Amino acid sequence: MPRRGAAALLLTTAALALLLSFKTPAEVTPTAGTQIAVADGASSTPAATATPTGATTPEATAAPGTTAAPVAAAGGLVDGTIDGTAVATRWGTVQVQVTISGGAITDVTALQLPSGDHHSADISSRVEPVLRSSALAVQSAEIDVVSGATYTSIAYAQSLQAALDAARA
Amino acid sequence: MGTVVSLDVRDPGPVSRTRGAVDAAVDAAVAWLHEVDARFSPFRADSEIRRLDRGALTLDDCHPDVRHVLRACEDLRRATDGAFDVRGHRPDGGLDPSGFVKGWAIDEAADLLTAAGARSFAINAGGDVVVRGEAAPGRAWRIGIRDPADARRVAAVLAIRNVAVATSGLYERGAHIRDARSGVVPTAYASITVLGPTLGPVDAWATAAFALGGAGPAAVAALPDLGVLAIDHAGVARWSALVEAHLA
Numbered sequence: 001m002p003r004r005g006a007a008a009l010l011l012t013t014a015a016l017a018l019l020l021s022f023k024t025p026a027e028v029t030p031t032a033g034t035q036i037a038v039a040d041g042a043s044s045t046p047a048a049t050a051t052p053t054g055a056t057t058p059e060a061t062a063a064p065g066t067t068a069a070p071v072a073a074a075g076g077l078v079d080g081t082i083d084g085t086a087v088a089t090r091w092g093t094v095q096v097q098v099t100i101s102g103g104a105i106t107d108v109t110a111l112q113l114p115s116g117d118h119h120s121a122d123i124s125s126r127v128e129p130v131l132r133s134s135a136l137a138v139q140s141a142e143i144d145v146v147s148g149a150t151y152t153s154i155a156y157a158q159s160l161q162a163a164l165d166a167a168r169a
Numbered sequence: 170m171g172t173v174v175s176l177d178v179r180d181p182g183p184v185s186r187t188r189g190a191v192d193a194a195v196d197a198a199v200a201w202l203h204e205v206d207a208r209f210s211p212f213r214a215d216s217e218i219r220r221l222d223r224g225a226l227t228l229d230d231c232h233p234d235v236r237h238v239l240r241a242c243e244d245l246r247r248a249t250d251g252a253f254d255v256r257g258h259r260p261d262g263g264l265d266p267s268g269f270v271k272g273w274a275i276d277e278a279a280d281l282l283t284a285a286g287a288r289s290f291a292i293n294a295g296g297d298v299v300v301r302g303e304a305a306p307g308r309a310w311r312i313g314i315r316d317p318a319d320a321r322r323v324a325a326v327l328a329i330r331n332v333a334v335a336t337s338g339l340y341e342r343g344a345h346i347r348d349a350r351s352g353v354v355p356t357a358y359a360s361i362t363v364l365g366p367t368l369g370p371v372d373a374w375a376t377a378a379f380a381l382g383g384a385g386p387a388a389v390a391a392l393p394d395l396g397v398l399a400i401d402h403a404g405v406a407r408w409s410a411l412v413e414a415h416l417a
Contacts, residue, residue: 143323144304144312145177145293145310145312146296146313147313147334
C-alpha cells in the first residue's frame, strides 16, 4: 500500500480538492495539512474541509451552491488511527483511514476500494521490437504515490471528513 | 475538472528563504487550479471553453491560455493520428481539452512551487503525477503503477526525479476512453503508463496511446522523450528503454 496520500480521486461531477502537507527534511511530522474542497454549483456535494493544527493558517472554502457547510476545526485533532465511514459509489465502496500524529494528519490510507471492471480482450501478441517484456520484480519498499489509482472524490472526502470528525471527538 | 489534487512538499527550500514564500506559492497553485477549472471545465456551462463551443465567445475573446491549450491539442491530434481529439470525447462532439488541460495545469502549478524555492515535491492529480527533486535526500520519488487487475496491488514501481507520469485505463471508470477516430473502446491493453518531462503531453499521450490500442505503446516508444509501460489483460507488461531506466 502506498505510504502516503494513498489514492487520489477522480469524479465525473466537477469537484476539486486539495490536500497539502509539508515535511521538513529533518522531521517526519508534517507542519501543516489542509484540505480544501470545492464543488461546482450543479451538484449538491458536501465540501469537506479539515484544518489540523500547524504553522500555516489553513483555508476552508466552499463554492457557491454547495448545500453542506464546510467543517472547520479550530482546535487540534486527537492522535490515533481513525476509520472513515464506508461510502458507496457507482464503482464500489470507498473508505479511508486517517492517521493523526502530533495533532496533524500524517497519513491517509484507502481501506476499501472499488473492485473495477475487468474486460476480456483480444490480446496483442506481437512483441514490439522497441519494447522489452519480462517478469516485473516489484520491490516491497515504500511507495510515495500511486499512478493509475483514482476514486470518487466525494466519497473520499466524505469518508475522510468522517474520520477527521471522529478524531476531534 | 473532477480531480482531487494532492501536494506533498518534502523540501520547501533553503532555510534562509521564508517558509511563507512556499506557503504563498501553494495558495497560488490552488487558486490557479480553480482558475483553470473555471476556464476549461467541460462540466461547467459557464466555462470559457463551453461558451466558446456554443459561439457565445470567439477565440479572440478568450483568455490566451485557451488559445495556447487548443493549439497544443491540435498538435497532439496530428501527432496521435487523431486518437487524441478535443472533439472526440464528448458524445455531442463538444470541445473537451481536459485530457491535456489537467496535466498542463499541474505543470504550471509545479512551476509556481519551483519559482518560490520549493525543491522537492510531488503533485498528484487523480493518479497523474509530477515530481521535482527527491522524496528524501538521496532517494528518488517512488511511483507505484497500480495493477489494473487488482486495486490493492502495484504492478511496477518507477524511481523518478523531475519527471511526470500518467496512467490510462478503463479499470476504474469503465468505458470512458474511446478511439476518437472510430468511437471504439480499445481492448488491447488494461493500462498504459507514460513517462516524460511534463505532464500535459504525458497525460494526453497516455490517453491517446490507450485509445490507439495495440499500436499505442510503439507510438509512444517512438517519441524521443517519452517512455511507456503497457500492461495487457493477461498481466503481461511491456516497456520501453526510457521506462527501463527508471524501473525500481
